[in-house]
Amino acid sequence: MGIFYMLVRTKVPAEVTFIGAVTILLATNVLSEHDVLSSFGSEALLVNGAFYIVLAGLMTTGVLYWLSKHLLGDPSSYKYAIIKLMAPSAVLSAMIGCTEVTHLFTDLVKIWSRKLSITPSKLLIPLSYAATLGGMCTLLGHTSNLVIAGLYVEQTGESLNLFAPFIPGFMCVVVGILLTMALQNKIPPRESPEVSFEETSDYTVELLVPTDNEAVMKTIDEAGLRNVRGGSLIEIVRFDKEVISPVPSDEYIFGGDRLIYSGQINELLELKMSHGLVAADHHVYNINEIDSNRKMRTAYVNFGSELIGSRMSEIDFEKQSDMVLVAVARQGKRVDEQPRQVVLEAGDTLLLECPSKKDIDLENTYKRTLTFFDSQFVPQLGLRTIVSASVLVLMFMLSSFQIVPLITSTMLAAGAMILFGCCRMDSITKYIDWNYLLTLGAMMAFSVAITKSGIVSMISDPVLALCAQNPYITMVVMCFLASLMSEVFSNVSAAAVFFPIIYHQAIALGCNPMPFVIALMTSVTISYATPLGSLTHMMIYGPGGFKFTDFLNLGIWMHLIILAVNILTVIIVFPLY
Numbered sequence: 001m002g003i004f005y006m007l008v009r010t011k012v013p014a015e016v017t018f019i020g021a022v023t024i025l026l027a028t029n030v031l032s033e034h035d036v037l038s039s040f041g042s043e044a045l046l047v048n049g050a051f052y053i054v055l056a057g058l059m060t061t062g063v064l065y066w067l068s069k070h071l072l073g074d075p076s077s078y079k080y081a082i083i084k085l086m087a088p089s090a091v092l093s094a095m096i097g098c099t100e101v102t103h104l105f106t107d108l109v110k111i112w113s114r115k116l117s118i119t120p121s122k123l124l125i126p127l128s129y130a131a132t133l134g135g136m137c138t139l140l141g142h143t144s145n146l147v148i149a150g151l152y153v154e155q156t157g158e159s160l161n162l163f164a165p166f167i168p169g170f171m172c173v174v175v176g177i178l179l180t181m182a183l184q185n186k187i188p189p190r191e192s193p194e195v196s197f198e199e200t201s202d203y204t205v206e207l208l209v210p211t212d213n214e215a216v217m218k219t220i221d222e223a224g225l226r227n228v229r230g231g232s233l234i235e236i237v238r239f240d241k242e243v244i245s246p247v248p249s250d251e252y253i254f255g256g257d258r259l260i261y262s263g264q265i266n267e268l269l270e271l272k273m274s275h276g277l278v279a280a281d282h283h284v285y286n287i288n289e290i291d292s293n294r295k296m297r298t299a300y301v302n303f304g305s306e307l308i309g310s311r312m313s314e315i316d317f318e319k320q321s322d323m324v325l326v327a328v329a330r331q332g333k334r335v336d337e338q339p340r341q342v343v344l345e346a347g348d349t350l351l352l353e354c355p356s357k358k359d360i361d362l363e364n365t366y367k368r369t370l371t372f373f374d375s376q377f378v379p380q381l382g383l384r385t386i387v388s389a390s391v392l393v394l395m396f397m398l399s400s401f402q403i404v405p406l407i408t409s410t411m412l413a414a415g416a417m418i419l420f421g422c423c424r425m426d427s428i429t430k431y432i433d434w435n436y437l438l439t440l441g442a443m444m445a446f447s448v449a450i451t452k453s454g455i456v457s458m459i460s461d462p463v464l465a466l467c468a469q470n471p472y473i474t475m476v477v478m479c480f481l482a483s484l485m486s487e488v489f490s491n492v493s494a495a496a497v498f499f500p501i502i503y504h505q506a507i508a509l510g511c512n513p514m515p516f517v518i519a520l521m522t523s524v525t526i527s528y529a530t531p532l533g534s535l536t537h538m539m540i541y542g543p544g545g546f547k548f549t550d551f552l553n554l555g556i557w558m559h560l561i562i563l564a565v566n567i568l569t570v571i572i573v574f575p576l577y
Contacts (some may be wrong), residue, residue: 003446014260014304015435018442035452041444043073043159043407044150048143048408051436054392054430055100057417059423061388062150062381067092068104078116084124085109089127090134090173095396098142102128102536105372106543110192121190123546125551126180128536129528129558133176136522136566138162138171139406143440144491147523151405151447151499156195156513161405162399163520172522174563179558186553190331190545205231205268205326206258206340207277211255215275217543225259225275231268235260299370300542301348303532306369313340321366327351331545347531347542368435373543388422390519440492440572447496447543451504471509471576475516476567477501479523481562484525491534494524515574529555 006017012153025031039045058064058411071088075081085105113120135141139149139162149160209215215223226233226249233482234563235245235472237255259277261268271277301307312325329349335342342348350370363372393414399406418424423431450456467473467482478498486494502520506513529552531541537551 004489004558011304011306011308011569015438015442017564018439018446022442022445022449023295025445026273030449030453031445035448036445038154039448042150042443042444043153044146044444045437045441047140047146047150047407047410048440049432050410051097051140052432053414053417053423053428054395054410055096056428057130057388057422058392059431061384061422062383063389063392064096064100064104066381066385068108072105072108075112075116077408078118078122078182079184081112081116082184083177085112085123086126086130086133086177086180089130090137090177092135092143093131094137094169095392097140098131099535099539101131101134103371103373106540110543119189119545120192121546121550122184122187124490124540124544125187125554126184128534128540129180131536132528132534133169133173133562134523136172136525137166138169139164141169142491142525143436144486144495144524145521147415147440147444147447147492147495148499148517148524150444150498151503152513152517155503159405161402162396167573168518168522168566171569172562172566176558176562178278179561180554181218183554183557186557187464188546188550188553190547190550191333192543192545201496205261207259207261207268207271209253209255209257209259210276210278213253213255213276215253216255219250219252223253223275225253225271229267231261233259233261241415260352273333285574297352297354297372297552299352299366299372301344301346301350302369302371303346303538303541304368305344305346307344307539308346308469309343311341311343315476317369322354324353325350326353329545331547343462346538347546348543350543365430365434367392371539371542384420384422387420388417391420391422392417408551450497452498456500456504460501460508463501464505466509467510471506471511472571474505474509475502475519475571478516479519479567482520483523483526483559486524487533487559489533491524491527495520498524511576512574515570515576519567519570519576522570523563526559526566527561528558 003017003021006012006020021465022031023549026033026036069090072084075084086568087102092104102280106124109123109127110120113211132142139145139160145165149164153159215225220226220233226247233247235243236251236253236264237243237258237260238254244251246258249479259360298315307315307317311319318324328339328344328351330345330347335348344350351444367516391413395409398404398409398412403409404412418428457490463477464474465475478501482494482498482502485497498520499517500518503513525534527537529535531546531548531551540546
């Protein structure tokens with residue numbers, strides 16, 4: 001309960017919350033040192049860490065770039081676009097993970113939406129659904145799949161096949177695509193926030209008056225800074241925080257004043273040259289890359305970002321990142337306030353003036369805070385592209401034919417990526433999400449604590465009694481509860497909490513635990529009704545200009561029907577006894 005409170009009501013990062021919880025459990029002897037160490041050295045953690053390196057090789061050598069450019073083609077209609085988007089996305093999600101596919105195809109969806117004269121939201125939800133559904137088919141598709149597979153190994157000593165959840169996952173993919181096509185009218189046509197940024201008119205630009213500027217101690221009219229080409233002066237912010245608005249014509253200018261203009265941004269920026277002004281916070285605004293070392297990029301505020309609830313004017317993010325906030329859009333519309341005074345929310349779209357460092361470095365450095373979807377990173381395709389693609393295929397073959405365990409094949413693939421120069425040693429750490437791995441290790445330890453503390457028996461025994469010791473009813477009830485939890489928190493959290501409970505119930509009923517485990521594995525990824533339960537939903541929330549309730553229209557039906565298909569398929573395919 002303490003973890004849930006911290007995640008919902010505070011800004012404390014997830015990894016800090018979970019590690020803090022594990023520390024308390026360790027100090028109170030609920031967990032032993034061996035429990036904690038084995039959790040942070042678990043199969044799920046090691047496979048995730050190695051797979052980050054494999055993905056780094058695929059990205060650096062251009063495999064993912066080639067796939068995004070050549071795989072989907074060019075649809076002729078909206079209905080055809082749904083099929084042509086969802087089917088390949090589901091296949092790729094099973095291979096490289098749902099979040100990578102969502103990030104890969106988001107820009108392509110924007111291009112399609114322009115060609116088909118529809119809003120991006122009409123395709124972004126199908127993309128997120130397809131990525132989530134496809135991830136059900138293999139252990140690598142979702143991190144929660146690896147968590148459950150790792151916990152299963154600890155309980156039984158047996159490793160799950162890479163394609164263990166394939167049949168129920170495949171059935172869910174087929175039904176999910178058909179259901180999305182049938183209910184496409186329920187997908188809301190939200191305006192993309194970037195539409196607000198395509199026209200450069202009516203932006204707010206903040207310029208600073210240097211202390212040695214010739215306009216100092218002149219009135220606004222005398223200095224020619226009131227009504228200028230491209231816009232007008234709407235506000236003056238004094239060095240002592242006094243705000244003057246509206247600005248009278250006889251107002252004097254002092255060194256350190258911040259002049260707030262509204263209008264045509266690229267024309268207003270010429271004031272720096274013509275009147276000796278400088279950009280606020282010593283930066284240079286340039287919508288047309290007048291300075292070749294700076295450029296405008298679009299980013300979205302992530303859920304859980306440190307920027308949420310903050311104003312740029314009150315924090316030092318711009319100074320630390322060397323980025324400047326130019327404009328803010330929310331739910332498809334530009335926020336009509338001074339950008340650096342806007343209280344930021346999750347999903348806000350930011351127009352940022354960025355430094356000259358490589359796009360890929362910028363994205364990796366601030367990936368927890370912002371998501372950039374306008375990457376201009378174009379890799380060089382060549383021999384290493386073929387090598388890295390071959391490594392991926394071999395990794396799948398070794399695991400699927402059970403020649404070696406998944407952890408071995410993944411680590412061999414990571415080693416091959418480094419050995420053949422598909423990713424540089426000095427850049428590997430940038431691709432690994434260390435904070436997420438810490439969270440994952442702590443979640444694994446927390447799952448052990450649930451069993452050792454007696455919570456499993458406390459929860460599972462009354463549920464078994466309520467279900468009249470019926471294994472089918474028990475499976476349905478537990479999978480439904482797990483899917484509900486994943487809608488509010490995350491599929492990884494739901495997997496860590498519910499695995500020990502459902503495994504204990506299967507053993508208590510004298511059943512084969514495999515069908516219960518597979519049913520849970522696919523159920524915790526069924527989170528379509530809110531943007532919180534799935535990382536893919538969070539990733540499209542900003543680009544689509546969605547409202548929180550938009551996911552309910554189609555999501556409730558998707559949730560219930562996919563859950564039913566999943567459980568029915570598991571019962572048919574996997575014997576309970």
